[in-house]
Amino acid sequence: PTPTPTHFSTTNPLDSTIPKQPFVIGVSGGTASGKTTVCDMIIQQLHDHRVVLVNQDSFYRGLTLDEMKRVHEYNFDHPDAFDTEQLLECVEKLKSGMSVQVPIYDFKTHQRCSDSFRQVNASDVIILEGILVFHDARVRNLMSMKIFVDTDADVRLARRIRRDTVERGRDINSVLEQASISFLKYAILPSVHSWESMFFLYGLRKFDSENLTNFLPIMQYAKFVKPAFDDFVLPSKKFADVIIPRGGDNHVAIDLIVQHIRTKLGQHDLCKIYPNVYVIQSTFQI
Ligand code: ADP
Ligand code: C5P
Known part of the structure; x- marks a missing residue:
């Protein structure tokens, strides 16, 4: 039988179809893969x-004084580096x-600003982005769509070196001047087992704080970032609904x-083309 319309309402979907529960999207991937982009x-x-947009980075635990002294030994790429309970509570809210x-x-x-926060208001879509947002099942289960970049x-290493230098206050210009990225990847990284071997490779005798600052990102990548990617980030790729190469x-x-x-x-395409057109919603009785 032909459906008989019994009720019409002229409502603007831009206002009225805001879902009761926001659509939560998780965006994961390795460091500098382009998640934020x-x-x-x-x-x-x-x-x-x-x-x-909620960044998992915002939930990094601040380092204690002791950890600060040995920052080169701190693994920022391990799940324990994040306050996941707080992240979970935030996304649930x-x-x-x-x-x-x-x-x-x-x-x-490597600290949180103790007296300021970013106010995030209720929304239609919540995007949760970070290297390990698929790691915890409770966080994962809040997501309606999971994307892996x-x-x-x-490419990621090259971008990371540039970004850490420019945006995150790390000084490795001297490293970039001395070595090309492919040299870093094929010659340096596989042979880096200790600080000493790194310094030996560069012909540096002095193990001083200036050298430490210069080489921190490279050491950090070889010692923590890459192994943690293999152990935690890559295995979480299987949870993705969509993988973006x-x-x-x-x-x-x-x-x-x-x-x-x-x-x-629930937005009708018509609204995109004619924002002033109201869609007639109808319910049918069979
Ligand atoms: P993530 O959030 O995964 O760490 P970002 O989106 O912040 O990655 O990108 C890391 C760095 O790489 C940034 O400096 C960004 O400008 C750069 N970048 C991201 N995507 C591209 C791209 N397609 N081409 C060139 N540079 C890019
Ligand atoms: O933006 P992106 O996903 O790359 O951020 C995660 C990366 O930030 C991690 O790989 C971690 O090594 C790095 N990080 C850092 N210093 C901190 C905290 C995180 O270099 N204090």
Whole structure:
């Protein structure tokens, strides 16, 4: 039988179809794979929705004085480096429509800002981004969609060295002047077993604090970042619904993801083309 419309309502889906529960997206991948870039691109395309980004980095534990003294021995890539309980509570609150105060983390001092927070309000879409956001099953289970950004390790290392130097207060210009990235990857990294061997490779005799600062990112990568990627990040790739090769360069993947989110948010395409057109919603009686 032909369905008979029994009720019409003229409502603007932009206002009325905001789901009761926000759509939670997890974005994981190795360091400098382009997670933040991908998130920014998704947020840009969803400009007509309320979207918030929560970084797992914000939940890094601040280092104690003792840990600060031996920062080169601290593993920032291990799951224990994060306060996962606090992250979980934060995402649970956001998912239930509450606003939260997210800590602010300083990569230069390895500390949280003790007196300031970032206010994150209730939204249609919550994006949770970080190297280990798929690690904890409780956090994972809050996600409606899981994306893994898959970028080659050598590309990531090159980007990370540049980013850490420019944005995160690490000084390795001297390293970049002395060695090309491929030299670092093929000659240095496989042979780095200790600080001493690293310094020997560079013909440096002095094990002083200046050298320590210069080489910290390289040592950190070989000693912690790469092994933790193999042990924790890569195994969590199996939980992903979507894997994006080449990160932010992959516009097709990002368009498809945005299209899926829009469908899930219940937004009709018409509204995108004619923002002033109200969609007539109807219920049918068979
Ligand atoms: P993640 O959040 O995974 O650490 P980011 O998106 O912050 O990665 O990217 C890491 C660095 O690489 C940043 O400096 C960023 O500008 C750069 N970057 C990211 N994607 C690209 C790309 N497709 N091409 C060139 N540089 C990129
Ligand atoms: O943005 P990205 O995903 O790369 O951030 C995670 C990385 O930040 C980790 O690989 C970790 O080694 C690094 N990190 C750091 N210093 C800190 C905290 C994290 O270099 N204080």
